[in-house]
Amino acid sequence: MTSQQLPPGLIGARTRRKEDPRLLTGRAQFVDDVVLPGMLEAAVLRSPHPHARISSIDISAALTVPGVFAVLTGHEVRDACATPQPVVWRMIPDQRMTDQYALAVDKVRYVGQPVAVVAATDRYVAEDALGHIEVEYEVLDPVVTLDDALAADAPLLYEDWPDNVSCRQTIPKGDAATAFAEADVVVTETLTYGRQMGAPLETRGAVMSWDPFTDHLECWMSTQSPNLTRDLLGEVLGLPVDHIRVRTPHVGGGFGNKFDFYAEEVLAALLSKRTGRPVKIIEDRLESFVANAHSREQRIEVSVAAKADGTITGMRGTVWAVLGGQLATVGIGPCWLSMALMAGPYDIPNVEATVVGVVTNRSPYGSYRGWGQPKANFAHERIIEKLAHELGLPANDVRRRNLIPADKFPYPSQVFYYDSGNYADCLDMAENAVAERGWRKRCDAASNEGRALGVGYSFHIEISALGPSKIMNQAGLQHSSFDEEVVRIDSAGGVTVRTGLSAMGQGIETALAQVAAHTLGVPLDSVTVLHGDTQTNPFTGYGTGASRGAALGGGALLRASTRLRDKVLRIAGHVLEASPDDLEIADGVISVKGAPGGPSITMRDIGDAAYRRLDGKLPDGEDPTLEERDVLDPDNVAFSYGTTAVLVEVDRETGRVDVLDYLLVHDCGTVINPMIVDGQLHGGATQGIGGALYEEIVYSPEGQPLTTTFMDYLIPTATEIPRFETLHMTTTADHIPGGFKGMGEAGTIGAASAITAAIEDALPDLTLHLARLPVSPPRLLDAIDVATASKENS
């Protein structure tokens, strides 16, 4: 084990981001800014029905619209593809797969499923042509809700299945049955997490150019996972991957929605092959609400067995995953993780958790920042609150009694080894900070004015630094999860980093530049980070998700840069006639330690010695050039963690909740850039607040999506969001070079749990049971009514 305490320098510095000037001036290129000669634009005809058989499709009229170049339907797409749309997470070996193509072939299973696609001179003409495609449907009874899907007489989405259940798996640890039999107290809760999605402000899009003479495919895509996308395009289209080049321009937010592999990229590629021209496909916002992966929606049954003092001895849980009409790229993945992490940060010896994947006539279920973790968190934190209420103990006392102690790491959970943490310290720090800020006094003062304020807490863990490839393969991942980084010093001493990670607003360009500059001892401005091109950049397994970029990219780059620094020092030692061990590098100048004003040599001189004028400068035995490559496939994932504390005000007349104050105490190991980390926490927490109070994808009883605009799907604006305060701890990941843990999803995970606890705290005269998200005003009023009636009856 290496020491992970890095000396102060650019790692840990609050530097401005390298990517910002071009974003601030309109010079950044996003996928819709890519224009190629002869390029066509595509539009997709989507199913208006949740569940129907396609009787016939007539495209003849559409083909006569001036400016239309091609129209594709499902059978043509199936014939042109080597495989159905891929599913990369296959955790449950006997799972029933849905094996659908980029266009529906015989049957549609959700509103918005692609049925036909048009390529035309521009999007206006392509949309005109959609209106000329005649599709006859035989409408079938829809399966809209989880209960609909599980009903004994439910219509079947897949007629060769016995029911609508795609998969089921239970993972036990210890002996839950005995724990429950011997418990002093058992509490049980059924929770409903609403359907939500990442909704990046830039919708998804692709530009595909298929060369009919060489079968090479050039792709520009707004994706988080360029290497995975290239491999999957190769599988689906039957092309060697060396024929496929995926470039990602600036990505206008991903949040998981752009991790997944979708139909539209396949369709644009096939249209390009058909027409011999580049084809652009850009989803509009209305489409994004049905064509992007949905997330979050689950019913979770959770119960714990405990001693009278609050010690939890056992946990049971079932995650009912409300999947859509077909599996998305990540399959059961996020819902499986809800099950696998249901015990969260608690040292529970006996756990038995189950996941059941159920298909419904809703849009497919895929990735959204946090993956399964916000739901797992809602389960363990809600049940902690309920247990505390049952025992008459403060919830944080119950948390403290059960948090995994610092000396028990690495800690074997139901599935994963948690690497390190000081959980109790983190909770104490949050409680002390809340006391110092006088939140309780504010609650009391407000109460005297007849207002209802409350404080709520949650504790979250976040799996990051994904991860050891072979273990992930064993878990069912059909890809790898290592990361490769390349660093080069050029002939003038400039540094270029090449990465396979994607920049999507999270600041990876700056973070990697800081790691390289810190390690090499050069100014930040001398480092350029290249990303977003599978042809010229190294390979990263999986993609830029799972909070892995900074940890794995940072770790690999730290090791590569360290070796490159050693070579620089060897060359400098040769030129300066000094031992490399006696040299130091600062601000791009190499000199003898402790000898200010003595002989020195610049990084520019080193570049010259390695590339141009080698004689007399490059030591014998050293290769010319200055480049190092490193691959990090870590031994384990890493777990970040944190405590969320919120102060809310509840209007009991209207059910409105205002978040007044928000505090996060967080630990992600070594921090590369505290400003970026804070920005990630703020943004994640804002999505968490949205998910707790505002955001929900709603379907009508007939299976029609009712929330397809930003007027219906309520993303928080600046007036709904409080100021955030963040406090940091540092417990390094000692198996990751540099000690970095990832943290991109942290803010989303604990928000809803803390907010629901705070709402309950604001109404101490009632025993509220908030079990459904989001807590919209009507839902809160209903809960208040129920609690009031129960109080009057008791």
Added chain:
Amino acid sequence: MSTPTRTGRNVSMTVNGEAVDRHVDPRRTLSDFLRKDCGATGVHVGCEHGVCGACTVLLDGRTARSCCTLAVQAEGSEITTVEGLADGGELHPLQEAFWKHHGLQCGFCTPGILLTVTELLAGNPDPTDDEIREGISGNICRCTGYQFIVDAVRDAAEILRGTGTGTGTGTGTDPTR
């Protein structure tokens, strides 16, 4: 570029100080016109129904949603997009402040927010945090959680008023320049 048709119209306007004359379909949105016909790709289209604010431009000094405006409706107007904010190679103080305070992440909403704030500060050079939040509440940012945007706007306002601590680079006092 949209194919000229018999129903097309000629439009003339000034975009970031340059006179522009084009023949467009009447249905061509101002956002498409600016992005595709004028090369102003800093105009971002986020929702095409006027809620997210990413496509915000200044039309005769006032903010307009270019996705819900037709190019022909902008006939004779003066348009400013994000490309028109910086002065040569020098960032506008507002852009400097967003950079300094990490007021952006993916940057997709940023052009619209910068132009919205330009209008806000023109009418209220010394806004409170609540006024800043209210002022940008018609612009969705999915990344930042808004706090660093508020910090950036407050700092930029101070610099533009000429009372700044000198941490910004701007010296102008008219936020619309």
